[in-house]
Amino acid sequence: MNELSLSLSCPVPLPAGDRILLAHGGGGRLMHQLLEMVFLPAFANAPLEARHDGAVVTVNGVRLAFTTDSYVVRPLVFPGGNIGDLAVNGTVNDLAMCGARPLYLSAGFILEEGLAMETLRLVTASMRAAAERAGVALVTGDTKVVDQGKGDGIFINTAGIGLVECAGEIGPAAVRPGDAVLLSGDLGAHGVAVLSVREGLEFESPIVSDTAPLWEPVEAMLKAGIEIHCLRDLTRGGLASALNEIADVRRLAIRIEEAAVPVEEAVKGACEILGLDPLYVANEGRFVAFVPEAQAEAALAALGRRAVRIGTVLDDPSAVVILHSRIGGHRVLDLLSGEQLPRIC
């Protein structure tokens, strides 16, 4: 028998502010609070406050994009890729979302004692292949090893530098009322691929991560003369979080059509079983583009056959994302508090 002691005082719960919760990393509202209450005040400067995927800085008249990201994923290897692919593509994509051609990456490895050398070889081989595909060079790095139990096999941090190749500013601030909102492809495959391995779920046709570099489609739009207003890759928190971040920074409402958002059958099925909403599931090779209405068709043509138009920016300062539902109703598509949690029934 275990004796437990309990002390009860106020029936109102304490605000969850005294410790970091997992939800602080979920890409939802708690994470935004963390940014606003801890990081932004600590490091305040103009490029940071643009709140984009990377910072754009000007050095001797040259506009450079600079970004960093850390990668933690369990399992390290999943259908369609591994942590190495993510570590290269993720950072390459953050640069691409600034309208920048990715040039150089750094890689920092935190390895857990006992990690199989074969796993590390697999990951580095994937990083090399991903870098070649994206046309970037991995030019500097660092390695640390931590005690067993203090890491999850491999943690990777990559930083990247790219050359901005568009004349205008790309970012939430450039979004205009009336802009068309385009989506580069179907949603949810990456998040579901990882989750299905983690939860031991098997599907008739395996769901494969969508991890891919995104500079090529961005470059195609720039070459087609599209005046891109904003780009955002749909990683943690998915489409819903990305649209909310942009709506919030720009203080304009965005309206999207639920029926226009493509989700593969298998992904849809897995989401139904797990009680997840694909609009919040992470992707690693999908992005939204905000372009002038008059150029929407040309931009879609540049993006390729999987791209679709999903919505429009409204001249409405409420800064909410409104979803026109499949059955014809409306609702707000909000940020989640933290991660999506599986439901009871």
Place this chain on the structure above:
Amino acid sequence: MKFIDEYRDREAAARLAQAIRRLVRRPWTIMEVCGGQTHTILKSGLEELLPPEITLVHGPGCPVCVTPVELIDKAVAIASEPSVVFCSFGDMLRVPGSTHSLFDAKAAGADVRIVYSPLDALKLARANPRREVVFFAVGFETTAPANAMAVWQAAREGLANFSVLVAHVLVPPAMAVILNSADCRVQAFLAPGHVCTVMGYEEYESLAARYRVPIVVTGFEPLDLLEGLRMAIAQLESGRAEVENQYSRSVRRQGNRAARQRIAEVFEVSSRRWRGIGEIPSSGLRLREPYRRFDAETRFALRALEAADSTDCIAGLVLQGLRRPPECPVFATRCTPERPLGAPMVSSEGACAAYYLYRHYERA
């Protein structure tokens, strides 16, 4: 996607809405009992399709919402024991107890794990014989069969390190409480399809007859709800009060016999406290005597806990359909999903969270 897209079809929805508009002569207040149904209604914007005569009120069918504070406190206390692996469905983790949630306990070092099934907790118990594996057996009749099965299996295998913290509640007694209230506004019910998949709907027939109230067993997709509403409104307009089954692709009158047998073998009906509502006789389940050694409440000698609900939160009234979430004085001000004062703001099935998430433009 097959069996999903058909039930979210825009034209079919418009046809059903049209049928409802043709039927309606007078104003009616209808309660959907289950939190899953509440979420579909708000998530699909279904109320926009209904004529103004129809008012939907949201019922108590959110297991997370009605689990009393003291039980969350017990869960946190048990989870904080170093020997314990505490397993729960995901959405219980954020629910505030008196001072902490299970997420807080996890952040402070407790071994709290999200599982999809109590049988996963059982696997953990087999794999970790030196740890005490406790499963938080929360839910209505829907989750009872799997929980009963886990306990039954543990007994058969003689798994000494597995136990369950039981917080099971039953739907029909809660509907009776709502109907007995002097302030009751509910004129018809959409009964929860998944609960009835397990239990059948014989029990609801006596409620319909006794209180002269139409009850339509209804599914969870937008078209299910529209059709359930059409059937309920047709009864109301013609003065009938019967149990009808809209969710016939899943529900039979007698329910799932094997599941009911397993529940009856492991659990017995008991009195339960509901968060925000209070004690309801014969409204819950507890382990029968031969299985009581798997009861976490006795295994971990917990002091009797008393914890009051927040005085500002009107969760009890919301759960009984007497108020809608935006009528609460602290809704979206002092009570938000990040800092919830009451459980309906926490759970993905809670009515307050649904309003907060999907309708917050109305706050502005």
